[in-house]
Amino acid sequence: MHRKILETIREFIREHDMLVPGDRVIIGLSGGADSVSLLMILSELKKELNIELFAVHVHHGLRGKEADRDSIYAQELSENLGVPFVCVHANVAEYARINGVSEEEAGRHLRYRILEEQRLFRHAAKIAVAHHADDQVETVLYNLFRGSGLKGLGGMRPVRDAVIRPLLSVTRKEILAYLEEKEISYCEDSTNSGTDYIRNRLRHEIIPAVRERINEGAPSNILQAAKTAAAADACFEKAARRILESSGIRERREDGGVISIGISAENLKQEESIVRQYVIRQMIGETYLSLKDITSVHVEEAEKLLFKPVGRRIQLPDGGYALRTYDELWIKKEEKMLFSQSGGEETGLTPVMTTFPYKKGQEIPKNRYTKWFDYDKINSALSVRYRETGDYITLAGGGRKTVKSFMIDEKIPKEERGKILLAADGSHILWIIGYRISEYYKITDDTHTVLQIQIDGGKIDE
Amino acid sequence: MHRKILETIREFIREHDMLVPGDRVIIGLSGGADSVSLLMILSELKKELNIELFAVHVHHGLRGKEADRDSIYAQELSENLGVPFVCVHANVAEYARINGVSEEEAGRHLRYRILEEQRLFRHAAKIAVAHHADDQVETVLYNLFRGSGLKGLGGMRPVRDAVIRPLLSVTRKEILAYLEEKEISYCEDSTNSGTDYIRNRLRHEIIPAVRERINEGAPSNILQAAKTAAAADACFEKAARRILESSGIRERREDGGVISIGISAENLKQEESIVRQYVIRQMIGETYLSLKDITSVHVEEAEKLLFKPVGRRIQLPDGGYALRTYDELWIKKEEKMLFSQSGGEETGLTPVMTTFPYKKGQEIPKNRYTKWFDYDKINSALSVRYRETGDYITLAGGGRKTVKSFMIDEKIPKEERGKILLAADGSHILWIIGYRISEYYKITDDTHTVLQIQIDGGKIDE
Numbered sequence: 016m017h018r019k020i021l022e023t024i025r026e027f028i029r030e031h032d033m034l035v036p037g038d039r040v041i042i043g044l045s046g047g048a049d050s051v052s053l054l055m056i057l058s059e060l061k062k063e064l065n066i067e068l069f070a071v072h073v074h075h076g077l078r079g080k081e082a083d084r085d086s087i088y089a090q091e092l093s094e095n096l097g098v099p100f101v102c103v104h105a106n107v108a109e110y111a112r113i114n115g116v117s118e119e120e121a122g123r124h125l126r127y128r129i130l131e132e133q134r135l136f137r138h139a140a141k142i143a144v145a146h147h148a149d150d151q152v153e154t155v156l157y158n159l160f161r162g163s164g165l166k167g168l169g170g171m172r173p174v175r176d177a178v179i180r181p182l183l184s185v186t187r188k189e190i191l192a193y194l195e196e197k198e199i200s201y202c203e204d205s206t207n208s209g210t211d212y213i214r215n216r217l218r219h220e221i222i223p224a225v226r227e228r229i230n231e232g233a234p235s236n237i238l239q240a241a242k243t244a245a246a247a248d249a250c251f252e253k254a255a256r257r258i259l260e261s262s263g264i265r266e267r268r269e270d271g272g273v274i275s276i277g278i279s280a281e282n283l284k285q286e287e288s289i290v291r292q293y294v295i296r297q298m299i300g301e302t303y304l305s306l307k308d309i310t311s312v313h314v315e316e317a318e319k320l321l322f323k324p325v326g327r328r329i330q331l332p333d334g335g336y337a338l339r340t341y342d343e344l345w346i347k348k349e350e351k352m353l354f355s356q357s358g359g360e361e362t363g364l365t366p367v368m369t370t371f372p373y374k375k376g377q378e379i380p381k382n383r384y385t386k387w388f389d390y391d392k393i394n395s396a397l398s399v400r401y402r403e404t405g406d407y408i409t410l411a412g413g414g415r416k417t418v419k420s421f422m423i424d425e426k427i428p429k430e431e432r433g434k435i436l437l438a439a440d441g442s443h444i445l446w447i448i449g450y451r452i453s454e455y456y457k458i459t460d461d462t463h464t465v466l467q468i469q470i471d472g473g474k475i476d477e
Numbered sequence: 478m479h480r481k482i483l484e485t486i487r488e489f490i491r492e493h494d495m496l497v498p499g500d501r502v503i504i505g506l507s508g509g510a511d512s513v514s515l516l517m518i519l520s521e522l523k524k525e526l527n528i529e530l531f532a533v534h535v536h537h538g539l540r541g542k543e544a545d546r547d548s549i550y551a552q553e554l555s556e557n558l559g560v561p562f563v564c565v566h567a568n569v570a571e572y573a574r575i576n577g578v579s580e581e582e583a584g585r586h587l588r589y590r591i592l593e594e595q596r597l598f599r600h601a602a603k604i605a606v607a608h609h610a611d612d613q614v615e616t617v618l619y620n621l622f623r624g625s626g627l628k629g630l631g632g633m634r635p636v637r638d639a640v641i642r643p644l645l646s647v648t649r650k651e652i653l654a655y656l657e658e659k660e661i662s663y664c665e666d667s668t669n670s671g672t673d674y675i676r677n678r679l680r681h682e683i684i685p686a687v688r689e690r691i692n693e694g695a696p697s698n699i700l701q702a703a704k705t706a707a708a709a710d711a712c713f714e715k716a717a718r719r720i721l722e723s724s725g726i727r728e729r730r731e732d733g734g735v736i737s738i739g740i741s742a743e744n745l746k747q748e749e750s751i752v753r754q755y756v757i758r759q760m761i762g763e764t765y766l767s768l769k770d771i772t773s774v775h776v777e778e779a780e781k782l783l784f785k786p787v788g789r790r791i792q793l794p795d796g797g798y799a800l801r802t803y804d805e806l807w808i809k810k811e812e813k814m815l816f817s818q819s820g821g822e823e824t825g826l827t828p829v830m831t832t833f834p835y836k837k838g839q840e841i842p843k844n845r846y847t848k849w850f851d852y853d854k855i856n857s858a859l860s861v862r863y864r865e866t867g868d869y870i871t872l873a874g875g876g877r878k879t880v881k882s883f884m885i886d887e888k889i890p891k892e893e894r895g896k897i898l899l900a901a902d903g904s905h906i907l908w909i910i911g912y913r914i915s916e917y918y919k920i921t922d923d924t925h926t927v928l929q930i931q932i933d934g935g936k937i938d939e
Contacts, residue, residue, distance in 0.1 A: 036834065159621075160691045162698035164705045168630070216690045224686060228678045229622045236624035243626045246751040247709045253749070285714070289708040311701065 017354055020185055020193045024056055024239065025155070027184035028064070031173040036065035039139035040179075044070040044093065044100075044128050046085035046202040049145035051092060052190045053182055055199060057143060058096045070100045071133045075107045077118065085202040092199075103129045119211040125273070127178075128367055134177060135467065136371040146171055147182040147190060152234045153217050155241045157350045161213075164311065169245030170238075186234075192377070255293035263298070273301045277343035278322050291318050299331065302348040307333040320344055368397070369467040377465075379458055388438075388445050388456040390464035395441045401433055405442045407457035418444055425450065482647055482655045486742040489646035490526070491827045498527035501601035502641075505592050506562075507556065508531040508547035509551050511607035512650045513554060515644055517661060518557045519605060528687070532562045533595045535588045537569045539580065547664040554661075565591045581673040584906040589640075590829055596639060597929065598833040607646040609652060614696045615679050623675075626789035628772065631707030632785055639892075648696075648748065655841040669677045720748070725760070726805065735763045739805035742783050757808070770794040781808055821908055831929040841920055849916040850900075851908050852926035857903045859928070863895055871917035880906055887912065900930055 026033055042048045042057060057068055070093040075087050075407065086102050093100035096139035097139050111121035130142045147156075151170045158167030194201060225233045264277040276298045283291055286421045294319045299309055309332065316329045317337035321344055328338040370390050379387050404419035438446040445453045448466060458465065479798055490496055504519060506512045516713035532555040536548050548564050555562035573583035592604045608616075613632045620629030635642050644652065656663060687695045726739040740759045744755055758781045771794065778791045779799035783806055790800040799924055832852050841849050868880035884894045900908040907929060908914045920927065 055496060155692075160687055160695040160698060160703055162694070163702060163710060213691055219688055221683070221687060223681060225622055229619075229675055232624070233622040236622060240621055240625060240630055244630070244706070246749070247627060247713070250749045250751050251709070274789070285710070287712045289705070289712050319938070424667075443683055 020189050021056060021059060023184050023189075024181050025060060027173070028060075028181050030157075031179075032177040033174055033181060034141065035065050038064075038141055039067045039137060040096075041134045041137065041139045041142045042068055042070050042342040043126060043142065043144050044089045045145075045317070046072065046074050046089040046092070047125060048147075048194055048201040049147055049182065050459055051145060051199060051201040052094065053145040054092065054098065055197065057181070057299075058098065063243065066099045068103055068140060070098050070344065071130055072100065072102045073129050074102055074104045074333055075122055075125075076104060077107055077362075078120075081203075087275075088200075088202055094334065101133065103133070117211065119214075129212075131177070132371070133467075135369055138371075140177065142178045144178060144180055145182050146180045147185055148238060149187040149188055149218075151183055151235070151241065152222060152237050153214060155237055156217055156221065157181060157214065165244045165248040165251070168241060169248050170241040172245060191197055210450055224289050228474055251290060252292040252297075254286075254290050255297050258282075258290075258294050259297055259301075263301075266300070275345055275347040276301050277345040279339070280339065280344050281342070283344060288318065291321070295337075295344075298346040299335070302335060303331075303333070317344070317346070319330055333462060367467075367469040369469070370464055371460040371467070372467045373458065375460060382458050384449075384470040386452055386468055387458050388452070388466045389458055389462045391462070392456050392464040393440045393466065394443070397445075398439050399436055399448075399468075400439055401434070402437055403442070404445050406437065406439065408444045408447065408451065408453040411454050413454070418447060421447065421451065481516060482651050483521060485646050485651075486643050487522060487634070490522075491644050492642075493641075493642040495636055495643060496526050496528055496603065500526075500603055501529045501531065501590055501599060503596045503599065503601045503604045504530055504532050505559075505588060505604065506534050506551045506604045507607075507863040508534065508554075509784050510607055510648070510652055510656055510663040511612075511644065511659060514656055515605060515607040516554065516558065516560065516653075517659065518559065520590065528803055529601075530560045531595065531599055531601065533592055534562065534564045535591050536564055537565045537584055537587075538566060539569055539584075543665075550662075550664055553779060555628065563595065565595070566593060572884055576775065579673070580593050581740075591799065593639070594831040594833070597831060597927075598731040600834075600839075602926075604640045606640060606642055608642045609647055609649055610700060611649040611680075611696070612616075613645055613703065614684065614699050615676060617699050618679055618683065619676065627706045627710040627713070630703060631710050632703040634707060680802075696739050708939075713752060713755040715757075716752050717759045720744075720761055725763075727763070736811040737807055738763050739802070739807040741804060742801065742806050743804070745806060746783050751785070757799075757806075760808040761797070764792075764797060764808050765795070779806070779808070783802055808850040814875075829929075829931040832926050832930070834931070835924040835927045845894065846911075846932040848908055848914055848930050849920050850914070850928045850930065851920055851924045853924070854918050855902045855907075855928065856905075860901050861910075862901055865904070868899065868901065868906050869904060870906045870909065870913065870915040873916050875916070880909060883909065883913065 016222065034040065040057065042054050044054055045361055054068070057066070060066075062070060066238060070089065072086055073088040076082070077327060089102050090102065098178065098437075100320060104123075105125040107118055107122045107125055109404055109473050110116075110125055111118045114121065118126070130144075133139070134142050154325050155168060155170040158170070171212070173183050186439060222234070259278065260278075262279055262282055265273050266275045267273055273292075276281070278298065283294060284296070292311075295314050297308070299314075299317075303309065313329075313331055320327055320337055320339040323339050325341050326341055330336050331346070331348070333348070335346065337345065338345045339363050402418050406465075407415045408418065408421065410416055418437065419432075422435075427435070433452070436448045438448065440456075443455070444453055445456045448470065496502065504512070504516050506516055516530070519528070522528075522591075523530060526774050532551065533534065534548055534551040536542070536544055552562050553566065557881075567584075567587040569580055569584045570586060572578075572587055573580045576583065576586075578586070591733075592606075595601070596604050617632040619631070633642060633645065635645050644846045664670075675829070676691055681832065684696070692698070721740065724744055727735050728737045729735055739936060740756065740760065745756060748756070754773075754776050757776050758768065758771070761779075762768055765771065775793055782789055782791060782799055782801040785801050787801055791796045791809075792798050792811070800807045800809060845881060864880050864884075867876045870880065870883065872878055879901065882892075884897075889897070897912070898910040899906050900910065903920075905917070906915055910932065
């Protein structure tokens with residue numbers, strides 16, 4: 016049994032190119048059965064894969080003594096295995112309250128954020144999380160029942176950006192058998208007894224009923240279907256990317272951000288409808304920060320513009336729109352509208368700040384919504400706020416410019432100016448978010464510590 | 478309500494090009510709510526669509542008086558609407574016994590067969606069946622839980638060959654409301670109270686539990702996902718077809734049937750894995766009668782041959798195989814193996830015979846397993862059997878050839894000869910099935926009645 020699970024996971028890691036020799040891997044370690052076995056298994060494979068492990072435990076501050084016990088257990092286990100361990104405290108309750116989300120969602124959000132911070136801090140390539148095949152079945156049904164396309168039907172991806180999921184190939188039952196054979200104990204998994212009623216009902220009511228009344232083998236059939244859906248999704252994404260790379264027309268700001276993107280209507284009409292929709296979704300993705308408020312109806316309506324007269328447009332969320340011109344279909348999103356109607360917090364866009372040591376030559380992200388600054392140049396406490404009198408930025412030559420005159424020069428209407436968020440060090444502005452970063456705070460060869468500020472969009476598959 | 482359901486269906490018919498002016502449409506009319514409303518609605522749309530309707534009731538011979546009552550009701554309703562009506566008796570129990578399938582499956586099989594016979598007989602273009610949105614939700618979950626790719630996740634198609642499903646766009650609830658408003662009664666639908674336990678459990682247990690415990694809107698989300706899956710499936714089918722049309726290498730028998738098909742391994746490797754698998758599935762489809770015993774494992778194994786050394790092969794069901802040569806990947810299926818191991822009946826290949834009047838100039842099907850003969854030239858009772866001494870066919874010039882010498886000339890090994898099925902009129906053979914039809918029985922301008930013999934494969938989506 017033990018040999019078998021190891022082989023399955025080794026093969027799965029290989030199949031998806033999850034790890035390369037020399038990789039440092041952050042492991043999210045709750046202390047529950049799933050993450051304990053993830054740590055155990057990666058420890059067993061550590062030598063042959065030539066990887067380095069770090070265990071990160073996120074203390075949610077929610078379940079009192081029980082949570083402390085989990086934390087201590089996780090630490091002891093890591094130490095026994097000779098894996099460096101860190102416990103990070105997260106105020107899940109407060110995050111949930113401020114962002115108006117469930118504690119479940121807040122916990123998930125914060126966990127990923129903390130793991131990503133640890134990854135940057137430790138110059139690690141990967142984050143390994145412990146989702147297994149049963150979680151995947153749940154996710155697929157959750158998405159199917161609550162509405163989703165191929166992307167959601169595909170479930171969680173084995174590899175997504177830096178996140179890898181080596182256990183997706185094995186079931187909870189196999190994991191428990193492995194732990195039993197190894198005589199390893201574990202804590203009751205906090206994510207399994209969580210507060211997400213819908214997931215609990217899927218797990219404890221719907222899936223058992225399907226197995227008993229319809230087909231005992233339903234879970235593995237669902238996994239197989241998900242694999243196909245994910246492959247189809249990847250294929251259409253690739254086709255759409257190719258089309259946009261070769262024939263997308265972009266209007267950019269000076270920071271490289273796309274404010275509008277167009278594509279030849281005649282060319283797009285040649286494609287299958289499903290490919291057209293992937294192209295349009297990617298066009299929206301390039302101009303919008305997050306696709307989370309974009310529904311299939313928006314995409315379908317934009318697609319219909321291909322067959323509508325010149326000048327027709329449809330409204331998209333947050334003031335963006337799709338427009339039919341004579342030759343093209345355009346997606347336009349005025350940058351100034353990014354935080355417009357309601358300000359950052361209410362649109363769910365929380366700036367995330369992370370600090371980590373700078374490694375010379377490290378590639379600075381070109382992402383419009385993720386910026387790096389020289390942390391040691393910050394004088395006072397950093398804040399993210401709207402403009403105030405006296406705000407200024409440093410220009411390339413070293414001179415200063417007031418935020419007010421910057422906004423006038425950029426032709427931002429008066430009534431919009433107060434709606435743009437700024438990352439501020441007193442009156443010295445690091446970043447007019449969505450527009451310009453101050454020369455003064457840019458990364459140089461002398462930078463010791465990086466401050467990363469990230470405007471946080473939603474994730475789709477978890 | 479009534480206006481709304483009509484508009485929804487009219488739009489759905491238009492969207493899928495289900496009907497064109499002048500179409501004759503066979504309606505499967507059980508007398509249940511679904512098919513009664515299908516008949517009613519198509520009657521309402523008859524004038525504006527300029528179509529002609531025929532109602533066909535299949536009497537299953539299973540439920541005694543109740544079935545007779547349904548049949549009478551269906552007839553009365555048709556007559557009231559001025560729609561020509563016919564009742565066809567089917568011996569479902571016997572068919573189920575002979576073919577070793579459930580009565581549910583036998584009923585479905587026979588219904589489609591009878592509707593198709595009626596379509597040919599009445600020179601109708603289309604067969605309309607009454608599946609609605611709730612049936613579709615059931616079908617999608619049924620396929621997902623029992624194992625399927627995009628094809629099955631896509632559910633029943635609105636149009637498939639001659640079969641159209643105008644009610645797929647409306648729910649059972651809308652249908653019942655329509656009938657109530659119109660004050661039309663109906664019989665308890667025999668397919669809804671059928672013996673398919675799995676479907677009944679989905680309908681009465683699983684789907685209600687999902688709506689109540691997970692998401693009330695799950696059914697419409699499932700329908701939306703199915704639409705996307707069907708679109709993706711169609712897109713990959715099309716891509717695969719294009720690839721095979723432009724670069725498939727076919728070895729054919731004289732009757733046009735493909736015995737092996739190859740494709741450049743280098744070219745196929747360039748494609749995405751999912752596209753490769755669609756190509757391989759189509760290759761198998763061209764050499765096999767039916768894909769019903771072909772699993773995703775067969776397809777994946779054949780795909781892997783692309784990366785294996787020359788000469789490697791994998792076995793497929795019924796004696797076919799996939800083979801890697803230096804330049805190509807081949808699917809080969811020796812025709813003589815079609816009925817080999819076990820004879821026709823045991824492989825589930827039942828010949829289906831249909832007669833209908835011949836319309837001059839009507840296109841004769843080029844399908845390898847569907848052949849037409851001049852019915853009036855048949856002297857004695859027709860039989861489908863293995864060869865006997867004295868069997869002969871008529872050649873193009875009018876001469877005769879014994880089946881024995883035909884088989885010798887075709888280099889069919891001695892031990893295989895007795896395993897080939899023949900359609901026989903006494904000693905005069907109409908069709909050496911899979912090989913050759915006799916010149917004597919071919920359709921001419923003088924033909925009055927067509928005998929169609931069809932070797933029956935499985936259907937996938939219903």
